[in-house]
Amino acid sequence: MIGKSARPRISSSPSPSVPQRALIAASFVSRVGNGLFNTAAVLYFTLVVHLPAARVGVGLTIAGLVGLLAGIPAGNLADRYGPRTVWLTALTMQAVTMAAFVFIHDWVTFTLIATLDRLAATAGGAAGGALIARTGGERPAAFRAKLRTFVNLGVVLGTLGAAFAVSADTRAAYTALILANAASFAFAGLIALLGVPNYQPLPRPKEHHRWAVLSDRPYVSFVALYGAMGLQYQTVSLLLPIWLSAHTDAPRWTVAAVYAVNSGVCALLQSRIGSRVETPRQGGRAFRIAGLLFLVSCPLMALTADVPAWIAPALAVLAVCVHSLGEVWESSGGYALGFGLAPDHAQGQYQGLFGIGFDAGQALAPVVLTTAVLGLGHAGWLLLGAFFAALGAAGPPVAAWAEHTRRSSHDTAHATQGRPAEAPLPDSA
Template sequence: MIGNDVGHRKPEVPAPSGPQRALIAASFVSRVGNGLFNTAAVLYFTLVVHLPAAQVGAGLTIAGLTGLLAGIPAGNLADRYGPRTVWLTSLAAQAVTMAAFVLIQSWVTFTVVATLDRLAATASGAAGGALIARAGGERPAAFRARLRTFVNLGVVLGTVGAAFAVSAGTRPAYTALILANAASFACAALIGLTRVPDYRPLPRPEEHHRGTVLSDRPFLTFAALYGAMGLQYQTVSLLLPIWLSARTDAPRWTVAAVYAVNSGVCVLLQSRIGSRVETPRQGGRAFRLAGLLFLVSCPLMALTADVPSWTAPALAVLAVCVHSLGEVWESSAGFALGFGLAPDHAQGQYQGLFGVCFDAGQALAPVILTTAVLGLGHAGWLLLGAFFAALGAAGPPVAAWAERARSAGRGRAGATDGRPGEAAVPDPA
């Protein structure tokens, strides 16, 4: 079991430090804004700006793919000049680009603004990941789990708030959402400027270069696995709602119930479970467990089309409970391996690549899920569950491979720290 390796560790979860509280607060504020905007974005672009849905989709695709280019360069800048500077700059850029959405009138300007926004968001993710690593403290897993809990909670609150604007359906209401999201980035930057230390860059070994992460095969392998496993997020947010609407007689409120259950399970369990997944080895096991839970949840989702309308909501909620539990284990594994396998001096570069792989998976997810799974029906769901299970099964051997490679590297470098996956806690500047 996951918890076996931590049986001798102190069970209590330490209170967050000042920098940790600041990062939690900044992330929470910005995610409330994300929840406000993301819920209503497509409606704003199509119903208010009057862009055709196809053009909106094309613009977002261009923006998403172009945004991937910022990951590693922004991470390198964070490693070289300090993560806070790059993070604050990218948050400021996001505040500006988000506010600019209220001014767009054509597809060209929409695509340009969306692309700049995605570039800034990718840079923010890379630098923010490096900051999270630097502020990790003695129990980095507990901090990361608490951080993700508040991130999930922020999105939920933002989504609830957006419902009022969507129900109003007026341009002023949508404009208020967009400007509120822009303000959330500005507030997050202000919190970071005043309460997050300006960590000094860590010394880098002579063999380090701007593309070091690209030669780290174990990390590349896990990043690719995690990006592919990321299809599970849109399984709940995209695939299941379409399935419930098109293939079942479930009441319309079932989709809302699915979202609520997914969010609730993640908020309630993330800190409890995630704080137990600290080392890369534990992360590998958590990744495997997540795959097995998805293997169970996907067929349950498929079965909603084969039961009476009064049973379908209960079955969908059960499936989402199982799936959400898998999501908690999967995200915990991503934290443990994504941070634990990265060298302390190159967290920005590594988090940049990790984010690129995840974002690439999210960009491809709609096409894969709607064509392959919906096209094949029940068989598609079974194949999707098996796909997740196969990805999860690769977690433990990849973690072991990475730890062997790092042990060999420390031996060659004469390093003194013999505990893999532990990030040093540097002094703030």
């Protein structure tokens, strides 16, 4: 297992603020494009291309599962050749695949292009994580929290922009959204090319290998924990809207309100809380806080079915405020552990596994939430809150375990380096 000492990171850039601003700008631009496309993607494929909705879902599922395969290999390439090179390559590929969507006419072509797009997105996530670690200097987790604020803002702006195309409901409008998203990847790559340094690979120890992260049991455990806790994202985006529509008398505008509140709370508090969660130990504690907040928010969401229609929107907003605060603590803890436990020379590989865990959790979330929680009703909400609380309680022990293994590895390495070489045994021995 690869060890890592508990020391501050040393920035390889003499003036990190310039690369940080460039990376924030590039990420913001690409996420505006994501917001434009994601809002209307299913409508385009079903209403314009005339693919059956079920087949679109199957194609996206295939693409998502195959895309997971790119995480660790792309991270290894980022560690070996530099993260910016791999990230720019991934952005270029996404620009091409996104533009290709305007030419599809059948399901096979759609699935193939969607798969290539997800492979590029996963590769970009792994390389982007390594790039954040290098650009973030001594405080990569705090920088990642700041970056997420602008990323969320970009998605919101893109989503608002997509509303015009959806209201127009024409092929030209949807095509414009797709091409705008393709252009956003190209523009983001140009910003990164001009403003983000081409960080050189860091020296790697002899024991490093391409799959070293898989032998790092504490990190693998953390990734599993983070992927499972990631169900909380779709609790607000998927589960609560279905619950409000099917089980409450709340007016339909309540769904839009909870989306806005969730985005607003995260945008306002992400940097403030994220800057206070930097070390793995603080990350473990942040997970525990998040789990407790989810333990409160989930029953509140369930109660919206038991109150009058005029109270349900206020209760839903209150529940989402509590849940969003938990989301900020959860994401901040995830960044602190995800970056803090990864060796500097293998950030790409480790961020690749980090992304795989999160994406796998998001892929399973719709099935778990709609069957287990909705199927059990109020009891399902209570179990979901208890599940999140249990995951949060596991955060501090996992962080302590990881820090212990890294101290032990570091001490062993120093002891080995300082020990004199043993004399060879005589031939008669």
